[in-house]
Structures are given as structure tokens and as C-alpha cells.
Amino acid sequence: MTTSSAFKPMTRWQWAGLAILALTALFSLVAPVVGGDPLVQDLDHVMVKPSAASPLGTDHLGRSMLARLGHAARLSLLLAALSVLTAAIPGVVLGVAAAWRSRWTDTMLSTIADGVLALPGLLLIVLLTAFAPGRFWPFYVGLSLALWVEYFRVVRASAQSLLRGPQVEASRLLGFGPAYIVRRHLLPELFPLLRTLMTFGAATSVLSLAALGLVGVGLRPPTPELGTMMIELLPHYQEAPWLIAEPILILLFAVTGLALVAGEREFR
Amino acid sequence: MTVARLFLRRLVQALLVSLMVSTLSFFMMRALPGDAAMRVAAARYGHDLVTARAADAVRAELKLDRPAASALFSWWGDMLRLKLGTSAVTAAPVVDEVSHQLGYTIRLALASMGIALLFGLVLGVLCGLWPGSVFDQAWRALAAAIRAVPPFILGLFLIVAFSVEISALPAAGTMDSTSLVLPALTLAVGLSAGLIRVTRDALKSVTESGYFAFARTKGLSLNQALLRHALRNAAAPVTAYLSVQLVFLIEGVVAVETLFAWPGIGHALVHAIYARDVPMIQGTVMAMALLFVCLSALADFAILAIDPRRR
Numbered sequence: 001m002t003t004s005s006a007f008k009p010m011t012r013w014q015w016a017g018l019a020i021l022a023l024t025a026l027f028s029l030v031a032p033v034v035g036g037d038p039l040v041q042d043l044d045h046v047m048v049k050p051s052a053a054s055p056l057g058t059d060h061l062g063r064s065m066l067a068r069l070g071h072a073a074r075l076s077l078l079l080a081a082l083s084v085l086t087a088a089i090p091g092v093v094l095g096v097a098a099a100w101r102s103r104w105t106d107t108m109l110s111t112i113a114d115g116v117l118a119l120p121g122l123l124l125i126v127l128l129t130a131f132a133p134g135r136f137w138p139f140y141v142g143l144s145l146a147l148w149v150e151y152f153r154v155v156r157a158s159a160q161s162l163l164r165g166p167q168v169e170a171s172r173l174l175g176f177g178p179a180y181i182v183r184r185h186l187l188p189e190l191f192p193l194l195r196t197l198m199t200f201g202a203a204t205s206v207l208s209l210a211a212l213g214l215v216g217v218g219l220r221p222p223t224p225e226l227g228t229m230m231i232e233l234l235p236h237y238q239e240a241p242w243l244i245a246e247p248i249l250i251l252l253f254a255v256t257g258l259a260l261v262a263g264e265r266e267f268r
Numbered sequence: 269m270t271v272a273r274l275f276l277r278r279l280v281q282a283l284l285v286s287l288m289v290s291t292l293s294f295f296m297m298r299a300l301p302g303d304a305a306m307r308v309a310a311a312r313y314g315h316d317l318v319t320a321r322a323a324d325a326v327r328a329e330l331k332l333d334r335p336a337a338s339a340l341f342s343w344w345g346d347m348l349r350l351k352l353g354t355s356a357v358t359a360a361p362v363v364d365e366v367s368h369q370l371g372y373t374i375r376l377a378l379a380s381m382g383i384a385l386l387f388g389l390v391l392g393v394l395c396g397l398w399p400g401s402v403f404d405q406a407w408r409a410l411a412a413a414i415r416a417v418p419p420f421i422l423g424l425f426l427i428v429a430f431s432v433e434i435s436a437l438p439a440a441g442t443m444d445s446t447s448l449v450l451p452a453l454t455l456a457v458g459l460s461a462g463l464i465r466v467t468r469d470a471l472k473s474v475t476e477s478g479y480f481a482f483a484r485t486k487g488l489s490l491n492q493a494l495l496r497h498a499l500r501n502a503a504a505p506v507t508a509y510l511s512v513q514l515v516f517l518i519e520g521v522v523a524v525e526t527l528f529a530w531p532g533i534g535h536a537l538v539h540a541i542y543a544r545d546v547p548m549i550q551g552t553v554m555a556m557a558l559l560f561v562c563l564s565a566l567a568d569f570a571i572l573a574i575d576p577r578r579r
Contacts (some may be wrong), residue, residue, distance in 0.1 A: 130549050234424065
């Protein structure tokens with residue numbers, strides 16, 4: 001089997017990013033199990049420094065930071081994976097459709113995509129959260145609605161040039177159907193582009209959830225969520241600076257890992 | 269020709285986004301729990317003075333008594349004539365509120381853009397003139413690290429550093445001119461980190477080009493060659509980068525204004541959501557989206573003005 005020219009092996013930096021991501025994922029799996037209940041308060045032991053008994057300390061209400069951070073990281077990563085998939089699938093399908101079908105389909109889909117692009121993603125998410133403040137689904141739907149456009153535009157542009165290529169023409173002349181052409185000629189070329197888009201999309205998702213929590217229109221306390229935790233712990237900075245540092249570090253860990261996997265030029 | 273087409277594309281975009289926001293707001297008005305007319309009337313006249321008649325008047329005004337399809341068309345019509353209704357909280361016309369807040373947001377955006385351009389362009393040009401030097405490598409590494417940090421975390425860092433640790437600058441409000449410093453700096457740091465890299469790469473590719481070498485060989489000094497040949501050529505990719513960054517500026521405004529209690533349009537949006545003030549939600553989101561489309565159009569035209577090959 002020949003591999004496509006666009007398919008490059010991962011660089012060292014991308015492996016490092018993958019390792020960072022794996023560590024964050026491991027933390028989000030283990031910490032909720034080890035840390036106990038993230039909601040149980042213990043007002044006799046508030047803002048305890050990290051120790052053997054509570055590895056990451058306790059917050060201003062005596063809740064285990066290990067459990068809270070673990071749950072928050074799990075929520076962020078799961079949401080990122082979920083919204084990336086729900087944005088990528090329609091984005092790719094519609095992108096191929098726009099490149100393949102009549103000019104009319106293309107114009108209509110592209111106009112819709114243009115309209116969505118005119119609304120910065122965070123605004124769309126905030127607008128939807130107004131329907132059901134503090135709930136999970138508006139965030140998820142808003143994020144997917146904002147993110148599919150990226151896949152659509154990239155897939156449409158590269159599918160257009162690929163479909164005009166000689167290899168696709170040869171397959172058509174040999175009598176192969178659309179399913180074969182998509183599988184054999186389009187997807188292998190699109191995969192590296194999709195990988196970059198998906199990692200960027202995951203980073204956008206993690207950051208948007210935290211940004212919304214921080215401004216107070218995201219998930220409601222006491223749900224452990226990175227942005228909400230930051231704004232809850234900011235007033236306690238002077239007594240316990242390590243507390244606010246913990247959610248910030250987890251967030252930066254996840255985002256840096258994703259940026260490295262995406263292979264951002266500047267990190268090379 | 270191209271100018272007309274670009275203009276038309278942005279115009280269609282503005283129209284589409286207004287329709288989208290207004291349709292979502294329309295359904296929000298009807299979907300939120302409770303009687304919307306009662307809620308608006310209570311906000312307007314006070315909870316003690318709400319009568320069924322007041323609620324009916326509001327219901328007629330907001331077309332809540334009409335079937336959804338016909339009400340949606342007249343809601344769109346109102347939107348196109350910029351009749352955005354009155355805030356459910358302050359009872360002031362949404363257009364007045366939004367134009368007041370827009371002033372604050374534009375001040376913040378201009379200040380952060382100014383700071384970002386100053387630092388980003390100057391450092392980027394210096395790095396690009398001596399690529400590979402220690403100066404270049406150090407700034408590039410720093411910029412890469414900063415670019416990984418989202419604006420709201422930068423904002424937290426700046427609050428902790430300048431307001432808590434050394435008590436030098438106010439962390440919130442608009443008491444005096446120093447209040448603008450931290451929010452503007454928060455947005456500017458992230459923007460300038462990207463600008464440094466793009467400016468450096470653009471300048472590097474120009475100074476390594478054949479026409480730049482020729483300009484130097486024919487006897488122009490470095491300054492002359494830079495002014496006549498390098499800057500305009502490097503300006504095109506930098507402007508293109510800035511136009512892509514506009515999304516992050518608008519998104520950053522929402523988080524940063526709320527974090528620093530800067531009474532701009534992003535702050536107003538977040539408060540309208542707390543209060544479930546649908547007309548204000550519609551007005552603020554629409555204003556920000558239109559601001560974004562206008563700025564994108566300006567960036568399009570700036571790129572055309574800088575680079576005649578694209579016309």
C-alpha cells in the first residue's frame with residue numbers, strides 16, 4: 001500500500017504533546033477515584049496545604065481539591081471529545097457534498113457557513129446558554145454549531161481540488177462509485193488536515209468551557225469545573241495561592257498538550 | 269470589481285448573522301420558563317404593580333399573543349428597522365444602552381490594539397532583522413509560551429501581580445484612567461505575542477528576497493531599503509493575520525470585560541443572561557457580531573489597499 005504524500009509521521013514535539021495529553025487524561029481517570037466525593041464539605045479543614053492525606057489540599061469549603069480537579073478535568077476532556085466528533089462528522093459530510101454536488105448546493109451551504117462564521121463562536125455559545133443557564137446541553141450544542149464550519153470549509157476546499165484530479169477521474173472511468181472514491185481518494189488526503197482541526201477544536205472546547213465558567217454563565221457551582229473553580233478561588237489567593245494555581249495548571253497542561261499535537265509551527 | 273464583491277459578501281454576512289441572532293432571540297423569548305409578558309411587565313413596572321392588564325399590554329407589544337410564524341416575521345421586521353425593544357431590567361431602549369456600552373468596548377479594543385501593535389510590530393521587526401540572534405530566539409520562545417495562555421488566565425495573572433501583590437492598579441471598575449490599563453494589557457499581551465511571530469516571519473522573508481538584495485546592492489541604505497521595499501510587503505501578511513485575530517479580540521472582550529467589570533458590551537451581555545433580559549441579549553450579541561463583520565470588512569479593504577496584486 002502506498003501512503004499519501006500528505007501523511008507525515010509525528011514529530012518529537014507531537015509525541016511530547018500526546019504524552020502531556022495522556023497524563024492529563026490519566027489524572028482525570030484516577031483522581032476522581034482516589035480523591036473521594038468532590039462535593040462533600042469539611043469546614044474544620046479548609047484551605048489545608050497539600051499533604052499525604054490530601055495530595056492537592058482542600059479548598060475554601062474543605063472539599064478535596066484532588067477530587068474536584070479530577071472531575072473538572074474529566075468533564076473538560078469528555079466534552080472536548082464529544083463536541084469535536086459532533087462537529088467533525090457533519091462538517092466533513094457537508095464539505096464533501098458541497099464539493100461534489102451541484103453548484104446550487106455549494107452556494108447554499110457556503111452561504112450558511114459564511115453566516116455562522118460572522119458570529120464569533122463564544123457568542124453563539126453564550127447566546128444558547130441563555131436558553132437554559134447552568135445546563136450542559138446549550139454549551140455542547142453551541143460549540144458543535146460553531147465548530148462544524150471549520151471542517152466544512154477545509155474539507156470543501158481540498159475536496160474540490162482532489163475531485164478534479166486525474167486519480168479520481170481514472171477511478172470514475174473504471175466504474176467505481178462515490179463510496180470508493182471518498183474512501184480511497186478523499187479520506188486519506190483529508191486525514192492530516194482533520195487531525196489538526198480536531199486538536200484545535202478540542203482546545204477551543206476546553207478553553208470555552210473554562211471561559212464561560214469564569215464569567216459565570218457556564219456550569220453552576222458546586223459542579224467542579226476549571227473556570228468556575230478559578231473564579232471561586234481567586235478571592236482566597238492571599239491565604240492560599242496554590243489553590244488557584246491548580247486549576248490553571250491543569251488547563252494549561254491540557255491546552256499545551258493539544259497545541260503540541262496540532263503541530264503548531266512556532267513550537268518547532 | 270473585487271471591492272464591490274467583497275463589500276457585497278460582508279453585507280450578506282451582516283444580514284445573515286442579524287437574522288440568525290434575531291431568530292434565536294425570538295425563540296428564547298418564547299422558550300424561557302414562565303409567562304414572558306408577566307416577567308417583562310414585572311421588570312418594567314415593579315412586582316407590586318403588575319396587573320393582568322399590564323401583562324396584556326406587554327403581550328400585545330411583544331406580539332406574544334400572535335401565532336409564532338406571523339410574530340416571527342414582524343420580529344424580523346422590527347430588527348431590520350433597528351427597533352430592538354426596551355431592556356427588561358432598566359426599561360431603557362436597547363439601542364441607547366448598547367450604543368453607550370459600545371463606547372466603552374471600542375475604547376478597550378482600541379487601547380489593546382494600540383499596545384499590541386506597538387510591542388508586536390517593534391519587537392517583530394527587530395527579530396526579523398536579525399533572525400537567529402539571541403534576541404530573536406528569546407522573544408520567539410517567550411511569545412510562543414504566552415500564546416498558549418488564554419486571555420482570561422492572563423487577566424488573572426495580571427490581577428494577582430498588579431492589584432494584589434503590589435497594589436499598583438485597580439482590578440475592576442472604571443474609576444479613573446488607570447482602570448483601563450489591566451484589561452487593555454490582558455488583551456494586548458496575547459495579540460502582540462502572535463504579532464511578533466508573524467511580523468518577524470514576514471520581515472525575514474522580505475529581507476531574504478531578491479528585490480531587497482537588489483535595493484541594497486544599488487546603494488540604498490538599510491533604512492531606505494526598509495522604508496521603500498520591506499515595510500509595505502511585510503504589511504500584507506501582518507494585516508491578514510490581524511483580520512483573523514479579530515475573532516479572538518471579540519471573544520476576549522466578553523471574558524476580559526466581565527473579569528475586570530469594564531462596563532462594555534461583553535459585560536452587558538453576561539449580565540443580560542443572568543437577568544434573562546432577551547431584548548438586551550439580542551442587542552448586545554447583534555452589536556458585537558456586526559462590529560466583527562465591520563472590522564473584518566475594514567481588514568479586507570486594508571489588505572487590498574496594501575497589496576495591489578490582489579485587486
